[in-house]
Amino acid sequence: MSIMKIENLQAKIGDKQILKGLNLELEPGKVHAIMGPNGAGKSTLSKALVGHYDIEILGGDITYKGKSINEMEPEERALEGIFLSFQHPVEIPGVNNAYFLRTALNAKLKHQGKEELNAAEFLRAMKGHLEMLGMKSDMISRSLNEGFSGGEKKRNEILQMLILEPEVIILDEIDSGLDIDALRAVSEGINKMKDGKRSFLVITHYSRILDYIEPDYIHVLKDGKVIKTAGPELVPYLEEHGYDGIEED
Amino acid sequence: MANEGLDKAVSGEYALGFEIDIETETVPPGLDESTIAFISKKKEEPEWMLELRLKALKKWETMTEPHWGKLDYEPIDYQSISYYAAPKEGIDSLDEVDPKILEAYEKLGISLEEQKQLAGVKVAVDAVVDSVSVKTTYSEELAEHGVIFCSISEAIRDYPELVKKYMFSVVPMADNYFAALNSAVFTDGTFVYIPKGVRCPMELSTYFRINAMNTGQFERTLIIADEGSHVSYNEGCSAPTRDEHQLHAAVVELVILKDAEIKYSTIQNWYPGDETGKGGIYNFVTKRAICEGDNAKVSWTQVETGSAITWKYPSCILKGDNSIGEFYSVAVTTLAQQADTGTKMIHIGKNTSSTIISKGISAMKGQNTYRGLVKIGANATGSRNYSECDSLLIGSNCGAHTFPYLESKDTQGQVEHEATTSKISDEQLFYLRQRGINEEDAVSMIVHGFCKQVFSQLPMEYAVEAKALLELTLEGSVG
Numbered sequence: 001m002s003i004m005k006i007e008n009l010q011a012k013i014g015d016k017q018i019l020k021g022l023n024l025e026l027e028p029g030k031v032h033a034i035m036g037p038n039g040a041g042k043s044t045l046s047k048a049l050v051g052h053y054d055i056e057i058l059g060g061d062i063t064y065k066g067k068s069i070n071e072m073e074p075e076e077r078a079l080e081g082i083f084l085s086f087q088h089p090v091e092i093p094g095v096n097n098a099y100f101l102r103t104a105l106n107a108k109l110k111h112q113g114k115e116e117l118n119a120a121e122f123l124r125a126m127k128g129h130l131e132m133l134g135m136k137s138d139m140i141s142r143s144l145n146e147g148f149s150g151g152e153k154k155r156n157e158i159l160q161m162l163i164l165e166p167e168v169i170i171l172d173e174i175d176s177g178l179d180i181d182a183l184r185a186v187s188e189g190i191n192k193m194k195d196g197k198r199s200f201l202v203i204t205h206y207s208r209i210l211d212y213i214e215p216d217y218i219h220v221l222k223d224g225k226v227i228k229t230a231g232p233e234l235v236p237y238l239e240e241h242g243y244d245g246i247e248e249d
Numbered sequence: 250m251a252n253e254g255l256d257k258a259v260s261g262e263y264a265l266g267f268e269i270d271i272e273t274e275t276v277p278p279g280l281d282e283s284t285i286a287f288i289s290k291k292k293e294e295p296e297w298m299l300e301l302r303l304k305a306l307k308k309w310e311t312m313t314e315p316h317w318g319k320l321d322y323e324p325i326d327y328q329s330i331s332y333y334a335a336p337k338e339g340i341d342s343l344d345e346v347d348p349k350i351l352e353a354y355e356k357l358g359i360s361l362e363e364q365k366q367l368a369g370v371k372v373a374v375d376a377v378v379d380s381v382s383v384k385t386t387y388s389e390e391l392a393e394h395g396v397i398f399c400s401i402s403e404a405i406r407d408y409p410e411l412v413k414k415y416m417f418s419v420v421p422m423a424d425n426y427f428a429a430l431n432s433a434v435f436t437d438g439t440f441v442y443i444p445k446g447v448r449c450p451m452e453l454s455t456y457f458r459i460n461a462m463n464t465g466q467f468e469r470t471l472i473i474a475d476e477g478s479h480v481s482y483n484e485g486c487s488a489p490t491r492d493e494h495q496l497h498a499a500v501v502e503l504v505i506l507k508d509a510e511i512k513y514s515t516i517q518n519w520y521p522g523d524e525t526g527k528g529g530i531y532n533f534v535t536k537r538a539i540c541e542g543d544n545a546k547v548s549w550t551q552v553e554t555g556s557a558i559t560w561k562y563p564s565c566i567l568k569g570d571n572s573i574g575e576f577y578s579v580a581v582t583t584l585a586q587q588a589d590t591g592t593k594m595i596h597i598g599k600n601t602s603s604t605i606i607s608k609g610i611s612a613m614k615g616q617n618t619y620r621g622l623v624k625i626g627a628n629a630t631g632s633r634n635y636s637e638c639d640s641l642l643i644g645s646n647c648g649a650h651t652f653p654y655l656e657s658k659d660t661q662g663q664v665e666h667e668a669t670t671s672k673i674s675d676e677q678l679f680y681l682r683q684r685g686i687n688e689e690d691a692v693s694m695i696v697h698g699f700c701k702q703v704f705s706q707l708p709m710e711y712a713v714e715a716k717a718l719l720e721l722t723l724e725g726s727v728g
Contacts, residue, residue, distance in 0.1 A: 053675055053679060054675075073688075074682040074683055075682045078682065078685040079685045083683075084683055089680065090674070090677050090680045092698055093699065094699055094701035095697070095698035100694070103690070104684035104686055107684075107685040107686055107687075111685065144698075164685070
């Protein structure tokens with residue numbers, strides 16, 4: 001049983017069709033890596049899954065836990081457990097990071113019919129996460145992503161993932177702009193979330209991140225379609241030969 | 250696209266549009282010497298005040314309405330306005346206040362009960378409905394500290410020396426068209442005097458309400474902080490929902506002597522009219538402070554969410570050496586509202602400094618203009634100014650405009666100006682929604698973040714009110 005199923009997905013941005021009949025199934029507890037050349041549709045896929053405004057779905061279906069989510073609002077998808085770690089997290093001046101994190105967490109708790117956390121409870125719950133990610137405590141009292149370095153932004157994305165405990169986790173170029181320490185911290189956060197049930201979709205240009213988060217499947221995306229699915233043994237082949245030589249399954 | 254949702258999210262309903270059902274005594278529309286005489290008599294004013302009013306009327310009659318603001322509105326017929334309206338029964342004590350007025354103030358969230366304490370802090374309140382002050386609380390307790398807090402009409406009768414000395418000293422009678430009109434017809438307002446060395450023991454607050462139909466409101470406020478004193482003063486305002494435009498032309502004068510400080514906060518929520526521009530208050534206000542002595546400090550903080558038209562430039566004349574002027578403003582224009590607002594910082598004394606933080610938010614068809622002047626005089630050596638004017642656009646049919654003027658005669662003066670215009674971007678909104686925060690809360694989070702520097706200047710309980718008001722203004726119709 002898959003947790004998320006993408007069938008014959010066709011989507012456009014502006015006038016340009018990017019996804020041209022994409023099929024993909026995410027299995028619970030598995031790490032799926034999406035690799036492919038620039039312009040293949042990797043980011044479009046991640047945006048389509050979370051209901052971004054830029055994307056217009058032309059055909060096909062996305063089902064999550066057996067239900068179509070094509071018409072679902074972005075916040076509903078989020079509350080149901082779909083999480084996107086953004087490639088370029090946006091800065092929001094004047095919005096306190098801790099306040100934002102707690103608002104997001106409480107929206108989720110409320111959605112699940114659970115008790116919301118007050119500021120003190122929230123800060124206690126955060127402490128371990130911050131330490132693990134090597135984030136200074138002042139990071140959460142700053143404005144959301146404002147003036148954060150590339151590494152700080154990505155750590156903050158992972159912090160949100162840890163807090164919100166989503167079930168489908170989409171990581172869009174999570175390793176871009178990370179130095180080795182940040183990459184280790186971020187990977188540790190991601191690996192901590194592996195619980196045999198959650199499903200990961202790791203979208204990446206480079207295989208570097210896959211040394212830290214071991215994938216179960218490699219999907220090669222080309223011209224808006226998944227053209228090949230294989231095990232991790234495909235990674236060294238891609239390293240050497242690039243995408244050009246890949247034959248469609 | 251998110252814009253449709255945004256427009257829906259920012260067409261907030263006006264929550265204070267009810268009418269207080271009380272009997273009012275209203276003078277017939279029209280303005281001439283007899284109107285002035287009537288007002289002056291109603292207020293039981295001394296002869297000298299009547300003469301000053303008549304002088305102002307003569308000057309006003311020779312002046313013309315200014316139109317340099319970036320504002321587009323129907324001509325005002327000054328003869329169709331009634332210049333005096335008052336709840337019919339005379340009011341001497343809280344017990345005599347019409348229960349309907351008290352109820353109305355409760356609806357507004359303003360309780361006049363003497364026991365009322367906000368966050369454990371006493372707040373003395375003066376409430377002005379139409380042309381009269383209905384109740385000033387805590388006067389006796391304030392009197393123990395020598396603080397005078399009363400209506401301007403009372404002050405003219407009871408403290409004529411202070412009024413004669415300071416009224417028109419900051420905003421001259423014929424300073425501008427609307428100030429001259431106010432000088433002739435002002436009906437009530439608040440008077441505050443803080444004696445030497447006194448730190449006012451509580452927040453002072455005035456609540457203005459336009460209630461009667463076809464009337465204008467012309468209040469006049471005068472605050473004097475004597476040497477080494479300190480006061481924090483707050484004003485709020487609202488008006489019923491009506492199809493006609495109503496005129497509000499107020500004057501506020503602040504006098505700050507040596508080592509004294511006034512913190513003046515405004516939450517302006519006059520009825521804004523509807524999305525087609527029908528109805529709403531025309532708000533033409535002259536506010537000015539003079540830092541008369543050395544080391545004096547004045548701080549204006551304003552949150553402007555109401556009115557169809559706002560024309561308002563709270564200013565600081567920094568005459569004393571080392572004096573400080575501050576202006577913190579959030580102006581919101583949504584529906585078809587237009588605001589042309591900003592400040593003037595006039596540096597005269599040495600080592601004077603000023604700070605301007607202006608945040609304009611425009612949504613729907615709102616037009617928001619910042620207009621500010623920083624003037625550094627020849628003797629104002631070592632003076633400095635920092636200005637920051639940011640505009641936030643929500644949707645694509647609104648506008649933001651910035652007109653900063655700078656005149657510096659002192660070549661050493663330091664003047665810094667920063668201006669930004671940003672849109673609530675779809676990316677910001679999407680980011681928050683991807684974390685499970687609904688669109689309405691996401692918009693309000695972004696807007697609050699944008700206003701943070703200004704809200705942090707307000708006293709705590711007013712900051713809470715301002716946040717709530719902003720939410721109401723921008724989001725009332727969603728959810």
